[in-house]
Amino acid sequence: MNDPVNFDIPKSRTILRPRRLALLGTVAALGVAVLVSAPGSSPFHAASLIAPAQAAETAATPSGFADLVSKVKPAVISVRVKIDQDNDKNAMLQQDRMQSDEDSPFDQFSRQFGFRLPNGMPNGMNGMPRQRHQMVTGEGSGFFISADGYAVTNNHVVDHAESVQVTTDDGTIYTAKVVGTDPKTDLALIKVEGKKDFPFVKFSDQKPRIGDWVVAVGNPFGLGGTVTAGIVSASGRDIGNGPYDDFIQIDAPINKGNSGGPAFDMNGNVIGVNTAIFSPSGGSVGIGFDIPAATAKLVVAQLKDKGAVTRGWLGVQVQPVTSDIADSLGLKEARGAIVDNPQDGSPAAKAGIEAGDVITAVNGTAVKDSRDLARTIGTMAPGSSVKLDVWHKGESKTVPLALGEVPNERQAKATTDGKVQPDAGTPRLGLSLAPAGEVKGAGQKGVVVTEVDPQGPAAQRGIQTGDVILNVGGKAVANVGDVRSELMQAKSSGKRSVLLQVKSADATRFVAVPLA
Structure with missing residues (x-):
């Protein structure tokens, strides 16, 4: 069988050649420095004036990452899973999504890094109809956190897996079992049995600073044992993945297959778990996201003890x-x-x-x-x-x-969209109101919006016909008079806006409406 091909590679395949990188922060090591001194002065004295600055700059810039990599790389593993797509609708939906040529940049957050199909060709790209009972093969990364074989990876790497295999840095293949998963943070704990002396790494106890060096190790595109470097670009990123988003952003290149792999600081401690990328092209553009070590430690501890996370x-x-x-x-x-x-x-x-x-x-x-x-x-x-x-x-x-x-x-x-939506009522807001008890299906509390002027301020705030205003300025309202009274009270108090509680369908929310 031919080696499998990533089935989300565009039809027009492009081989990217490495770009020449500029070395930053080096101290004229390749040039010639000429010292000019005043008559009678010593050139050695002039050199001593710049030596401290050169020494500080040299110390701040690592000469290389080889020592660090040799220390941590043996603890990083490649993770390979098999999923019966006939029994897993999620895998089939993911496959269909990756086949689309119209995916938006946000669809490229790579929630399923590196999934492959058998027979070496992307399904739907070889002109053959989809066969039943095919096994989807997925590849990701992970890392040992204890000598007895506990390892961390992403939930989306092992989710619904029928079998899990890991390959260590020396090429040895082991069978692993899933101890527990947490979809909310996209973390999973797996266990390899049979040995008690696996090399392992530890989570960092310190939050990285923006600008700190970071080294990522993983299994991009199934290549295994790949090392990239960069810096911490940002922290506290919310990418809309869930209520606990708090990602570290890094620019060390990570690609499909890096999911679940570690990102290291210069002390060899794990600062984050590589989880997602933002990429209009599907490949690394220097925007990757890591689950912080602090989050991973808490989740992994619960997965090890209970196999699940309670919050x-x-x-x-x-x-x-x-x-x-x-x-x-x-x-x-x-x-x-x-x-x-x-x-x-x-x-x-x-x-x-x-x-x-x-x-x-x-x-x-x-x-x-x-x-x-x-x-x-x-x-x-x-x-x-x-x-x-x-x-x-x-x-x-x-x-x-x-x-x-x-x-x-x-x-x-x-609610995280940051925009205040549906709203109702201040003088001249462009609303018609009626007591809720007089409108069928509106209940008995509040006042119902019966008409909205599309050019009015309320419409601009998203108010729609059928919305129910429950209170204005913190006080319950039962009729139009109550609304008018509270609006006038807010205005006479010098407030520039008034807070309304609005009910739409089964959800309620608060909206601040400007007082004109």
């Missing part, structure tokens, strides 16, 4: 606090997470958290936005006692509570 649960639907929302609530800064709706029976509801409250801190640590809140709570164990700083009806208070456990894998939902 703390507040039971709130939240959204970011925009400047308009902050102004309408009297907050000095647009920070924190505003509660759209506490879920019935949740820890938040039991503790008295209400819709319209803004959670500004957890255990004294400021909350930046709704996603930051989700990440913070998600790192805590169910049953943990926490103290929330809450902005409640113009006053700050502290709310103690015990976190629950995420029921049925449901997670605290964080």
Whole structure:
């Protein structure tokens, strides 16, 4: 059988030749330095004036990564899996997506690095109909974290795998079993039995700085044992993968097959797990994303102990606090997470958290936005006692509570689009309203939007016919008079916007509407 070919390679195949790289930060090692000194002075004295600067620059720039690579490379493995696509609809859907020539750049985040088809040809590219019961072969990377064979990789590398094989740096092939997976962070723990002396690496205890050197080792395109280098480009990246996104961005080239491989600092510690790339072309363009070591350590520890991950649960639907929302609530800064709706029976509801409250801190640590809140709570164990700083009806208070456990894998939902959407009501907003009780199917609470002027401010905020306004400025409304009264109150108080709680279908949210 011919070697398999990546089936998401474009039909018009291009071989990329290496580009010549410029060496940065070297100290004129290839040139000739000429010292000019004043009459009677010593040239050695002139040289001593620049030597410290040269020495500092040389020390700051590694002469090479060979020593580091020889230390860590034996702990990195290639991971090969087989998936019966006839029994796995997800694999089939992934295959169809990768065959598309119309994928957007965001589809190229490579959630399934390196999947291949048998017979050496991409399915759908050789003119033959898809056969049933084909085995999809996937390739990724991983690394040992203990001498007894525990190794880390990505969930999407081993997800739904019927068999898992790993190849070590010396070419030895072992069978591995999946200990546990966590789709929410895209991490998986696998175990190779039979030996107690595998080379392994450790997670870093320090968060990398932007600009630090980073070395990635992995199995791109099935080549195995490939080393690339670059720097940490950014941190705290949210790529829309899930509520716990907190990726490290690196520019060390990673490609399909690097998934699950480690990124090292200069001490040989793992700072992140290579997980995704942004690539309009499908290959590396210098934008890769790593799961931080701090996250990986917490997840892997739970996978090893329990085979699964449990997370703390507040039971709130939240959204970011925009400047308009902050102004309408009297907050000095647009920070924190505003509660759209506490879920019935949740820890938040039991503790008295209400819709319209803004959670500004957890255990004294400021909350930046709704996603930051989700990440913070998600790192805590169910049953943990926490103290929330809450902005409640113009006053700050502290709310103690015990976190629950995420029921049925449901997670605290964080709205992250950053844009305030549907809204209603201020004078001359271009809305017609009616009590909810007078409109069939609208319920008994609030006022229903019966008509929207498409050129009005409310329409620009996304208000639609059928939306229900539940409260205005923190007070429940039952008729048009209530709405008008609260709007006038907000305006007379000098506020530039008023906060509305709006219900659409089964979801509620808060929107700040400018007061014209």
